[in-house]
Amino acid sequence: MKKSNEILRLTQMGVLAAISVVLVALVRIPIIPIAPFLVYDMADVPILIGTFLLGTVPGLMILLVVSVIQMLVFSTDGWIGLVMHFVASGVMVVLVGLFYKRRQKMRDAVIGMALGTIARTAVMIPMNLILTVEFLNQPRQVVMDMLLPAIIPFNLIIGGLNCLIAGLLFQAITPILKKTRQTVHPV
Numbered sequence: 273m274k275k276s277n278e279i280l281r282l283t284q285m286g287v288l289a290a291i292s293v294v295l296v297a298l299v300r301i302p303i304i305p306i307a308p309f310l311v312y313d314m315a316d317v318p319i320l321i322g323t324f325l326l327g328t329v330p331g332l333m334i335l336l337v338v339s340v341i342q343m344l345v346f347s348t349d350g351w352i353g354l355v356m357h358f359v360a361s362g363v364m365v366v367l368v369g370l371f372y373k374r375r376q377k378m379r380d381a382v383i384g385m386a387l388g389t390i391a392r393t394a395v396m397i398p399m400n401l402i403l404t405v406e407f408l409n410q411p412r413q414v415v416m417d418m419l420l421p422a423i424i425p426f427n428l429i430i431g432g433l434n435c436l437i438a439g440l441l442f443q444a445i446t447p448i449l450k451k452t453r454q455t456v457h458p459v
Contacts, residue, residue: 281326285334288322292338296346303429307422312430315342316361320368320438324381325449328369335361352403356396363395364388364431378443385439389431396427 295314302308315338323331339358347353364385371384400423405412415423 281330284326285322285330285337288318289334289337289341292316292318292334293341293345296338296342304422304426307418307426310422310426312426312433314434314437315357316364316430316434317438317441319361319365320385320435321442321445323365323369324372324438324442327373328366331365331369332362335365349408352407356399356403359399360392360396360427360431363391364435367391368435378439381439381442385435389428389435392431393424393427396423 292315295317299312299314301312302310303312304310319331319335319338322334335358339354339361342357343350343354349356365388367388368381368384371387372381374380397419400415400419401412404410404415
């Protein structure tokens with residue numbers, strides 16, 4: 273029984289990672305006109321749903337797999353893009369997972385998502401100032417000048433939007449999951 277639960281869990285993680293990669297391929301929308309290189313994608317939606325369903329560590333594992341695939345298939349920034357995506361989304365996953373795990377109430381999930389979006393935005397300020405300047409050879413002043421009109425709003429928008437979509441989808445599928453669990457594994 274334990275082995276079949278582990279297989280089910282790994283399968284769920286794989287499916288969520290695959291959906292995330294497909295969403296990256298299909299949904300790529302520039303949302304900040306002065307910075308068209310900052311592109312919205314929905315990769316974090318299945319990752320966050322995985323965090324709600326399976327926990328923080330599985331959510332981070334899904335994120336790592338997706339980040340590596342994104343780097344290999346879609347990225348022009350190589351390992352820098354991988355690190356930035358993993359750190360930005362990782363702080364969201366950790367906060368969402370920690371808050372939701374406490375009581376598994378939507379209110380706690382919303383707090384985790386709000387704090388995760390703020391933390392994502394905050395952590396991306398030094399990440400851009402360090403990685404973009406040092407490894408992508410952008411002048412420090414250019415990055416500083418992009419913080420307020422582009423980088424900060426972008427991270428607030430992408431974090432908030434992906435959390436909102438993930439929260440709504442998770443809330444919609446929760447009754448189905450509860451019903452399925454009752455028929456498969458009666459209490």
